[in-house]
Amino acid sequence: MREGVLLTGATGFVGRAVLAELVARGIPVHATARRPGPVLPGVIWHAADLCEPSARARLIAAAPAARLIHCAWEIEHGQFWTSPANEVWRAVSRDLVAGFLEAGGQRVLALGTCAEYDPLAPSALAEARLVAPITPYGQAKALLQADLAQICGPVLIWARLFHLYGPGEDRRRFVPSLIDALVEGRPAEVRAADLLRDFASSAHVARALVSLIEAGTVGAFDIGSGQSRSLGTLARIIAETAGRPELLRLSHAPGPQDPAELTPNFSALAAAIGLTAEHPEQALTEHVRREIGAA
Structure with missing residues (x-):
């Protein structure tokens, strides 16, 4: 069977x-x-x-x-x-x-x-x-x-x-690259901080x-999470959780093919399986704490 x-x-x-x-x-x-x-x-x-x-x-x-x-x-x-x-x-x-x-x-x-x-x-x-x-x-x-x-x-x-984002992610990607910069005491740069992403x-x-x-x-x-935030907001969550907000460098210079907003249709997923949204203020904070603890 x-x-x-x-x-x-x-x-x-x-x-x-x-x-x-x-x-x-x-x-x-x-x-x-x-x-x-x-x-x-x-x-x-x-x-x-x-x-x-x-x-x-x-x-x-x-x-x-x-x-x-x-x-x-x-x-x-x-x-x-x-x-x-x-x-x-x-x-x-x-x-x-x-x-x-x-x-x-x-x-x-x-x-x-x-x-x-x-x-x-x-x-x-x-x-x-x-x-x-x-x-x-x-x-x-x-x-x-x-x-x-x-x-x-x-x-x-x-x-x-x-x-x-999560365990095992390539360290060059958005979330781990910011965490690594902050842990190492380097400036954490986000060059398209106003883009809205999930x-x-x-x-x-x-x-x-x-x-x-x-x-x-x-x-x-x-x-997706069902809770979109600007890249700048996500970066602030990471920097504040890491205790190094002074290292954050935000600017807004998106590329010509970067949409201002790219968010999922979370309502269809929620209706199909009853999944609730995941708030980055909690989930991302917990992830950063685990990452720093493992560093």
Whole structure:
């Protein structure tokens, strides 16, 4: 009998948070990554390079799960926006999902991105924006959604992630780079402080993803905190929590393709699974305290 979840990218930034949430709920997991992760209750690890067709076939045969959460993708910081690997992972994902369903899989959740939306559309709210990506990364994700909609039909959940922070994040990203600067006594610079963005903890995102695949709902959902703030406000939370507000340097010089506001349609997610909003004044503060304590 097929049961539990097949989770790809289980040691990645998002995948590890999803794995923790699945384990906390007692859901059996077939977890896959290039190298196995830690021993956890209810988790069977499968070492696999998903870019190899034979590895995908072996994984599907060895992991008879009812549901698939597909987190694996190539996301090297600063490179993934334009990397040729995006098209490779589109093809990998398409083949993996098709094989999973052919083997008896019943539901699929795959990760999209807010970069699928047109950043220059006049509407402030993401749900009113057109799906018209301008980067190779966003384009590959949008095309993959169309691919999977044909392959999966009414069993697909497409989760468009907005901005995240959490354990295991690349230290060059917004939140950890500010934390590191403040801890080291360096100026913490934010050069587009007035831009409105939605930043959610990876734990909050994981709760949303697992709740979606556990529920009977399908379709496309924006995944975020539901509490957008300016980048300057988020930076102040970080600096004040770190006890170094004097090191904060705020200015406003956004790029020509930076939308003034990029926020998710949180109401659709809340209506589907009853998820409550996550307030950065609490969640981000707690994250910074944990990070500083671990430094």
